[in-house]
Structures are given as structure tokens and as C-alpha cells.
Amino acid sequence: MIYLSQLLGNPVLDLNGEKIGTVSDLGIATGEVFPRVTSLAFMGPGHTPFMISWRKYVDSYDEHEVHLKVVATDIRFSYLQPNEVLLARDILNKQIVDTRGMRVVRVNDLKLSDTNSTQLRLLGAEVGIRGILRSLSPGIERLALRIAHTFGKQLPEKIIAWSYMDLVERDLSDVKLSVSHKTLDDMHPADIADIIERLDPRLRGQVFAQLDDEQRAGAMAELDDDAMAAQIMGSMDEADASRILSEMDPDDAAELVSELDYDKAEKLLKLMGVNEQKAIRQLLGYREDTAGRIMTSEVVSLPEDKTVADAVERLRGLDEDFESVRYVYLTDEDEKLSGVVTLGRLIVSDPDTRLDDIATKELKTASPEDDQEDVAQDIAKYNLLAMPVVSDEGKLLGIVTVDDALDVLEEEHAEDLQIAGGASSDADGTEHAHDLVWLLxxxxxxxxxxxxxxxxxxxxxxxxxxxxxxxxxxxxxxxxxxxxxxxxxxxxxxxxxxxxxxxxxxxxxxxxxxxxxxxxxxxxxxxxxxxxxxxxxxxxxxxxxxxxxxxxxxxxxxxxxxxxxxxxxxxxxxxxxxxxxxxxxxxxxxxxxxxxxxxxxxxxxxxxxxxxxxxxx
Structure with missing residues (x-):
């Protein structure tokens, strides 16, 4: 095993043992599970950069020197191929996304494996403290290991395999990655949101550029920091931003629009479809921190005299991205909420059964002006998956879903901790970096x-x-x-x-x-x-x-x-x-x-x- 830091700066010697330059980088072919080193980049006389084929010209290497098979006059220089990247330029000291650990890390070194006497393959990125120490000096790394061993501690390597690395600091859209390579496209929107929150601000736009509209909308809705979401949305092209808002659930879109300045919000809303714009404007009409602001108008309701077959047919006709449905709400002849039928009752009931006959009449409802925390607590208290929000006349306006209730309770809990002086820790273990603050x-x-x-x-x-x-x-x-x-x-x-x-x-x-x-x-x-x-x-x-x-x-x-x-x-x-x-x-x-x-x-x-x-x- 050898590391990139041990190769960089080493002399490059030709067949006669004459020094023709120093190693400046290694190129890899990305279309493999463990990419082969395909190119050697070195700095020649007069600080002239050169690149040659690793397989064709490299005879041997170690931690001190790289020996070539030919004399300097027989070398023919090559260029970086479309499926190649340079390790030091494109990966070392850059932020990457660990798609297995769902986190953003910085590459401190790169671990290579020699499969035979000349061929090198990239195993993965070293993201721990040992990579930093090794880049300073191998002697410092060895000293740190001895000190840790003396105190009965370990300094393990923290290696992220190439197949779990997603590069975000360079546009690699034209680079063919291996078929087993897991990227941001495969991640859940909540995980993407966590990644975005940890990225440098200048890189967030690059991450969003890798996603389609549906993934962007999902990630935007999952961001915990509303100000960050508004900043990202405000920096986007207006047509793209409006399209993403249309993909979001109305309640999430309304929350995001409320964080934008008035002129920007109006421009985005006017670019949206009439129905999406109307739904968002209705929610924005309610005060902040109320049930009306967190409810969604995407709800399935039917007249109470309809049958189970009618309800099933209605459900089959819903869009794929419709808000998760757990209940079918019933309305009477005055269009007032009169009952609810669960999906479980629909499944086991005869298709000709009237919905009114299998409905639950005793309903827990909320007013759009109710405090959102009270509604969330009621949802938790009565084990509901959604609570209907009704007007003063009893007409169904929308529902507050359990995921929105959980978000509210989490926010209130965080505020309570803030008031009480509590401090939360990051899920990826970075709380150790804040020991001094904790001690204070x-x-x-x-x-x-x-x-x-x-x-x-x-x-x-x-x-x-x-x-x-x-x-x-x-x-x-x-x-x-x-x-x-x-x-x-x-x-x-x-x-x-x-x-x-x-x-x-x-x-x-x-x-x-x-x-x-x-x-x-x-x-x-x-x-x-x-x-x-x-x-x-x-x-x-x-x-x-x-x-x-x-x-x-x-x-x-x-x-x-x-x-x-x-x-x-x-x-x-x-x-x-x-x-x-x-x-x-x-x-x-x-x-x-x-x-x-x-x-x-x-x-x-x-x-x-x-x-x-x-x-x-």
C-alpha cells in the first residue's frame, strides 16, 4: 500500500537514471470499481508540465523515486482522456460526499494499492487525522501513532471507497463513472439536504445542478435552515426556481416563499401554474405558526353517499407525487366535513358499500388559526396520521400531516433547548470539535x-x-x-x-x-x-x-x-x-x-x- 502524499514531489528518473522531473499528479480511469492509475503527470525542467502513460512508460516506483522504462528522448507525451481525472488536482484537499455515510468530508490523502510491480489502483480517500499528519510528514504520523499506542489508543485510517465518493468541487458530468458508483442521484432527499447544509456555500449550486427538478424540490423541502433554502432559491434562475416550487408540496412551497423578499416571491409565483399559485397564496394568507400555514390542500374528499368503488377509483387517478394519502374525507350535502374512512377500511370493504356506512363520525379537527404546536401535540396524542383543518362553517380546507407535525415538535423542542441552554450535537460525530464550547x-x-x-x-x-x-x-x-x-x-x-x-x-x-x-x-x-x-x-x-x-x-x-x-x-x-x-x-x-x-x-x-x-x- 502506498499513499498519494508519498508519491508527490518524488523525482522521476529515466532508464539511464537521469532526473527528468518531479511527480506532480496521477491520473485515474474512473470507469472501474477500483480505478487504475493511467497517467503520470510530472514537472519537467523550467517548471514545464508533462503527462505520460503510466502503463507504457513506468517501470517501477516506491516512496522515494519513480523509474521509467525508456530514456528521456524516447518519451511521447499524452493528454488527459475524457474518462480520467487527476487525483491531486480534482480530489485531494477537496470536499466530497460520502454517499454511504451521508456526510460531507474533506480528502486529506488518497490510498493506492499495487496489484503488481507496476500497476496502481485507487482504493479510496483518507478523510481522517492520519491523512493530515502524513501530508505534513510521515515521521509526524509515526510519532502520533506511537503516542496513541502508549496511551492505549488507536488512530485508525478513515477510508471512503471510490464507489462511495461523489465529487462536488468539479464538473464531472462528462466523466463516465463506474456502474456501481453511487451518487447523489441515488440518495433520499433528506440525506441530500443534510449534505447540502454541510457544504461550503459556493458548492451548493453545483450539487443542485446534479439533481433533477423532483430531487431538488424534495431536498429543498427537507432543509432545516429556511434562510439557507431561501438563499439557494434566490440565487437560481427564476424559471428553474418557479418550476421547483411547483414540484413541492403546497405547504413546503408556501413556507419557502415566505422567506423570500416580496419582489422575488411575486415573480416566482406568477411563473407558476394557476392551480399551484392559488394553493400557495391561500396558505400564505394565514398567520405564521398556525395550522393554516403548515396544512396541505392536497386532500382526498368525496360526498358521503359515494361507494368504496368510487373511492378506489379516485385514489387510482391521483398523481404519483400527490401528498401521502391515509384517509378519505367525506362531506355532506352542504359540503361540510362529516366523516373519514381509513385506507384499511376501504381495502376490506365490499366495493358497493356506501362510504357513509363505514366512516368514523367522531373527528378531531383543527381551525386554520390554531397554534401549530397545539395541532402537532394533538396529532401525537391521538396517534393520527393527519388532522383535518376546517373553516368556521365546518368545510374542509386541508390536512396537517404527521410529518409536518413532527417537524413542528422538533422545532419547538430545539427552541426549548435553546432557551434552557442546551446544545445539540451533530449526527456525524463532529460534536467532539465543540468540546471547549461544551466545557464553557x-x-x-x-x-x-x-x-x-x-x-x-x-x-x-x-x-x-x-x-x-x-x-x-x-x-x-x-x-x-x-x-x-x-x-x-x-x-x-x-x-x-x-x-x-x-x-x-x-x-x-x-x-x-x-x-x-x-x-x-x-x-x-x-x-x-x-x-x-x-x-x-x-x-x-x-x-x-x-x-x-x-x-x-x-x-x-x-x-x-x-x-x-x-x-x-x-x-x-x-x-x-x-x-x-x-x-x-x-x-x-x-x-x-x-x-x-x-x-x-x-x-x-x-x-x-x-x-x-x-x-x-
């Missing part, structure tokens, strides 16, 4: 403690005794900071679990009194514990300075704890006000604010109690 979020109080202690002790550095007292007193600061962080968790949990419009929820006044009471109890416990410790463990006069510092620090901590809980009603008001404006609030940001306040209060309390001598005990 989980232990922000420690950094505050270090900084605040440095500031407080610096303020008293001119007086040795005061400096020592202040430094010892700061030992109690972690208590104040941790409780400040916990007070934010306390208020965010209350916010998430209690709806202010719910009559059974505690009032703001009740929450305020409970918070202040909790702060008082906690502060009292802190005070009693330090008094007991000082009295029992430090009774001697020789320990007076230490006892004084501890009483000083824990008194300041008790004051800080009380203030932290007293401020929780203000945090609750902030959360509710921002929620009314549909604005997200970071729990981590609130925690930083709370700990900052706690540190300031702690410092002030030390200064006041230390100056006036008002120390408990």
Missing part, C-alpha cells in the same frame, strides 16, 4: 470565579492583610456563581412548563414570592453552615483571621444567592416578552448575565462588610 457552557462559573477572584484580589494587593482576607473570602464565590446558574435553570424550567394563559398555572406574583422564599432559605442555610463550621473547627484565637475571611466570604455568598433568586421574576418576564415576539432567548446568555450579577454583588458585599466590619458572629 457547563462550567462557566469556574471562569467567572477565576476572573472575579483576580479582580477582587488585585483591588486589595497594596494591603497584605486585606489581600489575604479577600483571597480566602473568594473561596465562597463558587457557591454564589453555581446558585446563580441554577436560578436560571429554575426560571427557564418554570417558563417551559407553565403557560401564562392557563388558569391552573401559578401566577407571576406566586412565582416571585416562591423565588424570594427559596433565596432566603438558601441564604439562611449558607449562613448557618459557615457559623457552625467556624464555631466548631476554628475556635482558637490563632484561627481568627481564617474565621473572619470565611464569615466574610459566605456572608457575601448568602447575599448574592438571595439577589440571584430575587431577580428570577425579571428573567421570567424577559422570557415571556421575547416569546410573544417569537424571539429565541439563549439560556446560556441568561446564565452569563446571572453569574455576572452574582459576581458583582459578591464583590460589593465583601467591600461593604469588610469595610464596616459587619460580619456575622
Amino acid at each position: 457552557r457547563r462550567n462557566a462559573w469556574f471562569f467567572f470565579w477565576v476572573v472575579a477572584t483576580a479582580i477582587i484580589t488585585f483591588a486589595f494587593k497594596t494591603d497584605t492583610s486585606t489581600f489575604t482576607t479577600a483571597l480566602l473570602a473568594c473561596a465562597a464565590m463558587p457557591l454564589a456563581l453555581v446558585v446563580a446558574d441554577d436560578s436560571v435553570s429554575y426560571v427557564t424550567n418554570f417558563f417551559l412548563e407553565n403557560d401564562p394563559d392557563d388558569e391552573d398555572s401559578p401566577s407571576t406574583l406566586g412565582f416571585t414570592l416562591r423565588s424570594i422564599g427559596t433565596g432566603l432559605v438558601f441564604a439562611l442555610i449558607c449562613t448557618l453552615l459557615v457559623l457552625a463550621f467556624v464555631s466548631l473547627a476554628l475556635p482558637d484565637a490563632s484561627d481568627a483571621a481564617l474565621a473572619h475571611a470565611l464569615r466574610l466570604g459566605f456572608t457575601a455568598a448568602a447575599v448574592s444567592v438571595l439577589v440571584s433568586f430575587a431577580l428570577t421574576p425579571i428573567y421570567l418576564v424577559i422570557l415571556r416578552k421575547r416569546d410573544e415576539r417569537n424571539q429565541e432567548t439563549s439560556g446560556f446568555a441568561l446564565a452569563i448575565i446571572s453569574m455576572t450579577v452574582a459576581a458583582v454583588v459578591f464583590a460589593i458585599a465583601i467591600a461593604v462588610t469588610g469595610t464596616t466590619g459587619i460580619v456575622l458572629g
Whole structure:
């Protein structure tokens, strides 16, 4: 086995052993499962690039040299063929799509296998840390392996086979890939959307260019970032963009159009067919975050006096891309929703049976103005695959499907985590790259403690005794900071679990009194514990300075704890006000604010109690 990084830059020697250049690249024939190296590119005298046939001219190679079969004067230069690509130019250090792992990775090196003395084949791309280390120096890679082995760890190779690589940084539409080569065309729209979200912005358009309209529409609907979807749509040709919108389900298309600027949206809608445009405009007429905005108007409804045979015939006539059908809805003579028949009942019923006779009459319905989260929760509660949305007159307007409900619940859960300061991790394991951020979020109080202690002790550095007292007193600061962080968790949990419009929820006044009471109890416990410790463990006069510092620090901590809980009603008001404006609030940001306040209060309390001598005990 040999790697591309070990070949690049090696001298190329002719039959007489004379150096005629250095290796700059290798060409491969793409139409095979494990592509053969077909061309050798090297840099000749005067930095002149040359390319020759590998099979015809290369005699042997190793990690240090490439030997040719002929003298320099007998070499005939060739050109890259239509089914060939260059490894260093087209693949190395480029982003590729791993179509097996459904992820975007960067190629750090390429692994080659020698099937005989001269022939080389590409096995796959190295996308792990070893490829980076090897490209720097093979010695660095060996050193890293030894260090890892010393600690009982492994640094395995991460190889993606050629058959699972899709190149996105170069237009290879004219290159014949192997028949076993799996590309983006074979992937599910949700997987394509994940890939697109991880690509560099400049490459997203190239990926979309590889897809047909149906795949583009599916991937666009699956993008989690609405702003990204709007950006991609806004950069496309208007005719193409309008055609993709027509392929999308009306609810997904309406959501995307709402993210575009008004002029762009109007141009795209006017280019669409009349029926598609009408469906999207109707959905855009409803307020955001309501059932009307997430429902689809693609629904199967029949008069209640029709038969099972009529329903089956209607289903057979639907377009292939019609919204997934699980129910047939029935309407009475006034066109009001009167019942529903499941596909299961249709299958087992006699063709001449009236739909009204096998319909379920007790229906769970939603109004188009209902909050989308309430509708999604009802769908989950009653195990529905879709919930009908009806007008005030009881007429069927559309349905909210279970996949849309799941999206809503996922969004709400993500918002709740954001408010509570939670952090999500990527599915492909990249969360390890964010360990420092995770550590900061989980232990922000420690950094505050270090900084605040440095500031407080610096303020008293001119007086040795005061400096020592202040430094010892700061030992109690972690208590104040941790409780400040916990007070934010306390208020965010209350916010998430209690709806202010719910009559059974505690009032703001009740929450305020409970918070202040909790702060008082906690502060009292802190005070009693330090008094007991000082009295029992430090009774001697020789320990007076230490006892004084501890009483000083824990008194300041008790004051800080009380203030932290007293401020929780203000945090609750902030959360509710921002929620009314549909604005997200970071729990981590609130925690930083709370700990900052706690540190300031702690410092002030030390200064006041230390100056006036008002120390408990």
C-alpha cells in the first residue's frame, strides 16, 4: 500500500537514471470499481508540465523515486482522456460526499494499492487525522501513532471507497463513472439536504445542478435552515426556481416563499401554474405558526353517499407525487366535513358499500388559526396520521400531516433547548470539535470565579492583610456563581412548563414570592453552615483571621444567592416578552448575565462588610 502524499514531489528518473522531473499528479480511469492509475503527470525542467502513460512508460516506483522504462528522448507525451481525472488536482484537499455515510468530508490523502510491480489502483480517500499528519510528514504520523499506542489508543485510517465518493468541487458530468458508483442521484432527499447544509456555500449550486427538478424540490423541502433554502432559491434562475416550487408540496412551497423578499416571491409565483399559485397564496394568507400555514390542500374528499368503488377509483387517478394519502374525507350535502374512512377500511370493504356506512363520525379537527404546536401535540396524542383543518362553517380546507407535525415538535423542542441552554450535537460525530464550547457552557462559573477572584484580589494587593482576607473570602464565590446558574435553570424550567394563559398555572406574583422564599432559605442555610463550621473547627484565637475571611466570604455568598433568586421574576418576564415576539432567548446568555450579577454583588458585599466590619458572629 502506498499513499498519494508519498508519491508527490518524488523525482522521476529515466532508464539511464537521469532526473527528468518531479511527480506532480496521477491520473485515474474512473470507469472501474477500483480505478487504475493511467497517467503520470510530472514537472519537467523550467517548471514545464508533462503527462505520460503510466502503463507504457513506468517501470517501477516506491516512496522515494519513480523509474521509467525508456530514456528521456524516447518519451511521447499524452493528454488527459475524457474518462480520467487527476487525483491531486480534482480530489485531494477537496470536499466530497460520502454517499454511504451521508456526510460531507474533506480528502486529506488518497490510498493506492499495487496489484503488481507496476500497476496502481485507487482504493479510496483518507478523510481522517492520519491523512493530515502524513501530508505534513510521515515521521509526524509515526510519532502520533506511537503516542496513541502508549496511551492505549488507536488512530485508525478513515477510508471512503471510490464507489462511495461523489465529487462536488468539479464538473464531472462528462466523466463516465463506474456502474456501481453511487451518487447523489441515488440518495433520499433528506440525506441530500443534510449534505447540502454541510457544504461550503459556493458548492451548493453545483450539487443542485446534479439533481433533477423532483430531487431538488424534495431536498429543498427537507432543509432545516429556511434562510439557507431561501438563499439557494434566490440565487437560481427564476424559471428553474418557479418550476421547483411547483414540484413541492403546497405547504413546503408556501413556507419557502415566505422567506423570500416580496419582489422575488411575486415573480416566482406568477411563473407558476394557476392551480399551484392559488394553493400557495391561500396558505400564505394565514398567520405564521398556525395550522393554516403548515396544512396541505392536497386532500382526498368525496360526498358521503359515494361507494368504496368510487373511492378506489379516485385514489387510482391521483398523481404519483400527490401528498401521502391515509384517509378519505367525506362531506355532506352542504359540503361540510362529516366523516373519514381509513385506507384499511376501504381495502376490506365490499366495493358497493356506501362510504357513509363505514366512516368514523367522531373527528378531531383543527381551525386554520390554531397554534401549530397545539395541532402537532394533538396529532401525537391521538396517534393520527393527519388532522383535518376546517373553516368556521365546518368545510374542509386541508390536512396537517404527521410529518409536518413532527417537524413542528422538533422545532419547538430545539427552541426549548435553546432557551434552557442546551446544545445539540451533530449526527456525524463532529460534536467532539465543540468540546471547549461544551466545557464553557457547563462550567462557566469556574471562569467567572477565576476572573472575579483576580479582580477582587488585585483591588486589595497594596494591603497584605486585606489581600489575604479577600483571597480566602473568594473561596465562597463558587457557591454564589453555581446558585446563580441554577436560578436560571429554575426560571427557564418554570417558563417551559407553565403557560401564562392557563388558569391552573401559578401566577407571576406566586412565582416571585416562591423565588424570594427559596433565596432566603438558601441564604439562611449558607449562613448557618459557615457559623457552625467556624464555631466548631476554628475556635482558637490563632484561627481568627481564617474565621473572619470565611464569615466574610459566605456572608457575601448568602447575599448574592438571595439577589440571584430575587431577580428570577425579571428573567421570567424577559422570557415571556421575547416569546410573544417569537424571539429565541439563549439560556446560556441568561446564565452569563446571572453569574455576572452574582459576581458583582459578591464583590460589593465583601467591600461593604469588610469595610464596616459587619460580619456575622
